[in-house]
Amino acid sequence: MSLLEAADLAKSFGGITGLSDCCIRVEEGEIAGLIGPNGSGKTTLFNVVTGYERADGGAVRMRGKTITGASPRRVFRLGIGRTFQLTRIFSRLTVEENVHVALQRRGFGRMLRRWSSAGEQARAGDLLEFVGLAHLRSLPAGNLSYGQKKLLEFATVLAAEPRVILLDEPAGGVNPTMVTFLADRIRTLNQQGVTFLVVEHNMEFVMQLCSRISVMHRGTVIAEGLPSEVRNNPAVLEAYLGD
Amino acid sequence: MRIAARLAGLAVLLAIAVVVPQVINSPLSMTMAVFTLLFAIMATGWNVLGGYTGYISLGHAAFFGIGAYALTLLGQHVQVSSGYEPFFLLPVVGLIGAASAVPLGIITLRTRRHVFVVLTIAMLFIGQLLATNLRDLTNGSTGLSAPAAPWMGSAFNPPFYYAALIVLVVAVAVSWWIRQSKFGLGLRALRDDEDRALGLGINAGLAKLVCFVVAAFFIAIAGGIYAYFQTYIYPQVVFDPLADLAMVLMAFTGGVGTVSGPVLGALLIEPAHEYFAFTYGGNGLYLILYGTLFLVVILLLPQGVIPTISYWLALYRQRRQTGAAGQIGGQVTPAAATQRERAGEQPIEQPPPGSRAANQ
Amino acid sequence: MDLIYGAIVTGILTGGVYALMASGLTLVFGVMDIINVGQGALVILGAYLAYALEQHLHLDPFLSLLLTIPALFLVGVVIEVAIIRRLKRDRTMLSILVTFAVALIIEGLLTLFFTTNLVKIDAWYVDNSFPVGSVYVAYIYLFGFILSVVLLAALWAFLYRTKFGQGIRATVQNRTAAELIGINVARVETITFGIGVSLAAAGGMVYGAINTFNPVSAYDLISRLLVIIILGGMGSLFGALVAALFMLIVEDVTSVVWSPVWATLVFYVVLAAVLLVRAQGVFGKVATRRQ
Numbered sequence: 001m002s003l004l005e006a007a008d009l010a011k012s013f014g015g016i017t018g019l020s021d022c023c024i025r026v027e028e029g030e031i032a033g034l035i036g037p038n039g040s041g042k043t044t045l046f047n048v049v050t051g052y053e054r055a056d057g058g059a060v061r062m063r064g065k066t067i068t069g070a071s072p073r074r075v076f077r078l079g080i081g082r083t084f085q086l087t088r089i090f091s092r093l094t095v096e097e098n099v100h101v102a103l104q105r106r107g108f109g110r111m112l113r114r115w116s117s118a119g120e121q122a123r124a125g126d127l128l129e130f131v132g133l134a135h136l137r138s139l140p141a142g143n144l145s146y147g148q149k150k151l152l153e154f155a156t157v158l159a160a161e162p163r164v165i166l167l168d169e170p171a172g173g174v175n176p177t178m179v180t181f182l183a184d185r186i187r188t189l190n191q192q193g194v195t196f197l198v199v200e201h202n203m204e205f206v207m208q209l210c211s212r213i214s215v216m217h218r219g220t221v222i223a224e225g226l227p228s229e230v231r232n233n234p235a236v237l238e239a240y241l242g243d
Numbered sequence: 244m245r246i247a248a249r250l251a252g253l254a255v256l257l258a259i260a261v262v263v264p265q266v267i268n269s270p271l272s273m274t275m276a277v278f279t280l281l282f283a284i285m286a287t288g289w290n291v292l293g294g295y296t297g298y299i300s301l302g303h304a305a306f307f308g309i310g311a312y313a314l315t316l317l318g319q320h321v322q323v324s325s326g327y328e329p330f331f332l333l334p335v336v337g338l339i340g341a342a343s344a345v346p347l348g349i350i351t352l353r354t355r356r357h358v359f360v361v362l363t364i365a366m367l368f369i370g371q372l373l374a375t376n377l378r379d380l381t382n383g384s385t386g387l388s389a390p391a392a393p394w395m396g397s398a399f400n401p402p403f404y405y406a407a408l409i410v411l412v413v414a415v416a417v418s419w420w421i422r423q424s425k426f427g428l429g430l431r432a433l434r435d436d437e438d439r440a441l442g443l444g445i446n447a448g449l450a451k452l453v454c455f456v457v458a459a460f461f462i463a464i465a466g467g468i469y470a471y472f473q474t475y476i477y478p479q480v481v482f483d484p485l486a487d488l489a490m491v492l493m494a495f496t497g498g499v500g501t502v503s504g505p506v507l508g509a510l511l512i513e514p515a516h517e518y519f520a521f522t523y524g525g526n527g528l529y530l531i532l533y534g535t536l537f538l539v540v541i542l543l544l545p546q547g548v549i550p551t552i553s554y555w556l557a558l559y560r561q562r563r564q565t566g567a568a569g570q571i572g573g574q575v576t577p578a579a580a581t582q583r584e585r586a587g588e589q590p591i592e593q594p595p596p597g598s599r600a601a602n603q
Numbered sequence: 604m605d606l607i608y609g610a611i612v613t614g615i616l617t618g619g620v621y622a623l624m625a626s627g628l629t630l631v632f633g634v635m636d637i638i639n640v641g642q643g644a645l646v647i648l649g650a651y652l653a654y655a656l657e658q659h660l661h662l663d664p665f666l667s668l669l670l671t672i673p674a675l676f677l678v679g680v681v682i683e684v685a686i687i688r689r690l691k692r693d694r695t696m697l698s699i700l701v702t703f704a705v706a707l708i709i710e711g712l713l714t715l716f717f718t719t720n721l722v723k724i725d726a727w728y729v730d731n732s733f734p735v736g737s738v739y740v741a742y743i744y745l746f747g748f749i750l751s752v753v754l755l756a757a758l759w760a761f762l763y764r765t766k767f768g769q770g771i772r773a774t775v776q777n778r779t780a781a782e783l784i785g786i787n788v789a790r791v792e793t794i795t796f797g798i799g800v801s802l803a804a805a806g807g808m809v810y811g812a813i814n815t816f817n818p819v820s821a822y823d824l825i826s827r828l829l830v831i832i833i834l835g836g837m838g839s840l841f842g843a844l845v846a847a848l849f850m851l852i853v854e855d856v857t858s859v860v861w862s863p864v865w866a867t868l869v870f871y872v873v874l875a876a877v878l879l880v881r882a883q884g885v886f887g888k889v890a891t892r893r894q
Contacts, residue, residue, distance in 0.1 A: 050442070052438075052442075071441070072438070072441050072442040073441050073442070073444055073445075073446070075442075076442055076443060076444045077444060082442070088436055088439045089439075090431070090432050090435040090436055090439070090440075091435060092431070092434075092435050093428075093431055093432065093435065097428060097431075100425075100428060101428060101429065101432045101440070101443055101445070102443045102444070104444060105425055110425065111424065111425045111426045111429075112420070112424050112425070112426060113424060113425060114423055114424060114425075115423060115424055115425045115427060115428040156443070160443070160444065299696055299699070299700075301699070301703070350875050350878060350879060353878065353879075354878060356695070356696065357638055357695045357696060357699065358833055358837070360638075360696070360699050361638065361640075361699075361829045361833060362833070362874075362878075364640070364825075364826060364829065365826050365829065365830060365871055365874065368822065368823070368826045368871075369868065369871050372867060372868060373868075376864045376865075376868075484822060485707075488703065488707070491700070495700075527710070527711035527712055527713065527714030527715030527716075527818070528711065528715060529711065530707050530708065530710050530711030530714060531707075531708050531711035531712060531715070532711075533707055533711075534704040534705065534706070534707030534708035534710075534711060535704070535708060537700070537703070537704035537707070538686065538701060538704040538705070538708075541697060541700050541701055541704070542686070542689055542690075542701070545697065
């Protein structure tokens with residue numbers, strides 16, 4: 001049973017087809033990649049899976065249990081984290097407050113206590129160390145550079161200790177040093193047991209990082225397999241170079 | 244160290260506030276003081292919703308009216324002997340306001356922020372409409388007589404002053420508590436980006452409703468105190484768009500989203516408000532001045548006094564730091580460079596005055 | 604039954620006038636993303652102008668429109684340039700507060716010049732009526748409706764048949780794109796705002812002939828107009844038209860069937876009911892979750 005699975009998803013916007021018979025699966029413990037030319041529906045797929053869009057048909061399953069149509073909040077609670085193409089962080093909160101938002105607390109009474117307990121401080125500190133932003137913890141997040149914001153968003157996603165993380169173009173618009181750093185962080189987390197599904201245009205990034213890659217074109221998955229297999233698949237080349 | 248200084252400052256302020264009625268003799272000034280406190284309560288309550296969540300309600304004065312009528316109607320069943328009895332009704336009045344806020348909040352908070360504002364305007368209006376027309380209950384536009392306190396002359400105002408002061412302290416305490424709590428952090432997150440906050444597990448709908456209700460609670464209590472203070476209430480007076488606007492203006496002037504801002508705003512605006520009302524009263528000049536004041540505040544000082552001051556302070560500190568670093572050996576150290584770059588490229592804590600940072 | 608029939612007729616006729624006033628409001632929202640909460644006060648200003656011209660110059664109210672419409676257009680331009688333009692970030696929210704302040708100032712000025720005494724615009728067609736079934740309806744309702752139809756048609760023609768109107772529609776759809784293709788968005792905004800306010804002048808004249816009014820009437824008016832544009836979906840002209848007709852018919856019928864007092868309340872009850880079911884209004888666009 002796959003950790004996360006999308007089966008026959010369909011989604012259209014007016015007359016435009018976003019997704020059609022889209023199937024993808026993510027096995028526990030792997031770093032799966034999702035590539036495809038612009039407009040192939042990758043972000044739409046993410047949106048449907050994480051509840052930001054509603055599918056017209058098909059199902060989304062987590063460990064066999066259907067979760068289609070769950071709200072973003074519920075998806076989050078189920079242990080699915082995601083980042084966005086256009087990085088979204090809370091610009092008026094400080095860097096460490098941003099991370100704290102994602103740290104969950106159980107119980108009504110706890111919500112009334114001070115926003116940061118010792119344990120949470122430590123955890124936020126660890127997360128910020130992990131992404132290399134610890135020295136900026138008191139800065140308003142809006143002041144960070146684009147790359148730093150991406151790292152912050154990443155740290156925030158990690159804070160909730162999700163089982164599977166969907167990354168939407170994590171290496172987009174970011175310098176090569178940062179890209180390497182990100183790949184390294186992803187691998188480290190993966191070794192600790194976090195599953196990833198990465199959407200990316202940066203081929204090198206995807207080929208080196210992911211153990212299995214799916215290729216989307218026009219709303220559906222046209223190929224799937226090891227990086228070496230996908231690289232040489234004629235249908236994939238056709239999709240990228242053709243029409 | 245800073246905390247000790249802050250607490251000391253608060254203690255001093257409180258001491259001054261407590262002593263005021265003993266020092267001031269003129270009943271007119273005392274009345275103004277009571278009104279200032281009432282508005283401070285309203286502005287602080289309003290700020291819990293408008294400032295912390297960014298959902299600007301232009302109709303929460305409706306709860307002032309509900310509170311006023313609640314106290315008046317409940318007061319009819321209460322024996323007033325020592326004069327303090329009606330004050331004990333205030334928590335109930337607050338709860339009535341809160342209870343009425345729940346369904347209203349549920350309906351209005353589902354919409355986008357600017358539709359929300361418009362709906363709250365309608366809310367105030369409906370309140371006035373109902374108060375004027377439910378004659379059996381409210382006696383319509385003739386007004387209703389509230390319990391009369393037994394105190395005479397110059398002894399009349401101080402009890403109201405202290406009652407309002409106590410409520411204000413409670414309101415500020417609640418406001419402060421919320422702000423530094425985990426709940427408050429969630430509010431600030433949802434103010435910045437509500438959808439993202441939802442995606443991180445924050446129950447935005449519930450959070451907004453809680454703030455809506457808390458605001459209504461305190462505003463209703465202010466209305467209750469007012470009713471007892473004035474001993475007679477009219478629908479058009481307790482459901483007053485101008486008072487509503489005054490409350491919002493005070494929160495904005497002092498600093499929306501801060502704890503002390505609304506109180507400062509009330510201290511600044513209310514005396515001016517009373518002066519205008521007194522001097523220019525019924526004719527249009529009063530409205531013109533008020534509207535102009537509001538315009539000026541929004542256009543020139545959209546952050547309010549307190550955030551603007553703290554921004555300038557931070558800017559001043561920053562300039563001193565980069566200045567010193569730049570002087571070291573005449574060389575630009577990397578740390579100073581990034582700091583300067585930051586100061587140049589983006590504002591320190593808040594965007595500069597003259598622009599608003601709030602999201603829709 | 605005849606009463607209901609008459610109520611429906613007046614509902615339609617006044618609905619047209621409200622549609623005129625609301626169209627300015629919703630158009631401004633569509634183009635500029637701002638809510639002019641001062642529209643009610645501006646309508647009353649238009650009413651007072653017509654009233655003053657009628658009282659002192661004995662100018663027929665419909666003729667006075669030739670003066671009041673351009674006058675209020677200028678007022679709108681001034682407001683937009685002096686105040687609205689200065690709002691940079693978070694325009695929608697601040698515009699509400701700022702236009703509320705402007706409304707107060709207008710209300711204050713009107714109180715200063717005219718006091719709070721209730722007045723009404725006088726003309727032969729206000730006092731005389733024509734039969735509809737067995738009920739009599741004042742001519743002003745009919746003339747006002749015709750005026751609204753003419754002006755709304757002119758607005759439509761302007762939006763859909765002229766180059767500038769095309770520019771307006773482009774700006775509504777996508778501001779940035781419009782700028783990129785050379786449309787002077789700032790000018791579009793100023794002129795649109797001016798149009799919105801000048802429509803208030805026309806509506807105000809009819810309003811002032813149908814109802815007695817004073818400066819305070821602005822509150823009730825803006826509440827209704829806002830309800831209408833929310834119901835119809837903010838930014839939708841067609842929605843504003845349909846909503847105005849619907850609400851006025853419902854209100855007038857309720858007034859006759861139940862009582863005039865509760866008729867106003869029905870306005871808000873309908874709004875609450877619609878919003879519970881469809882939070883964006885009948886013709887509004889859904890605020891899709893930003894992904």
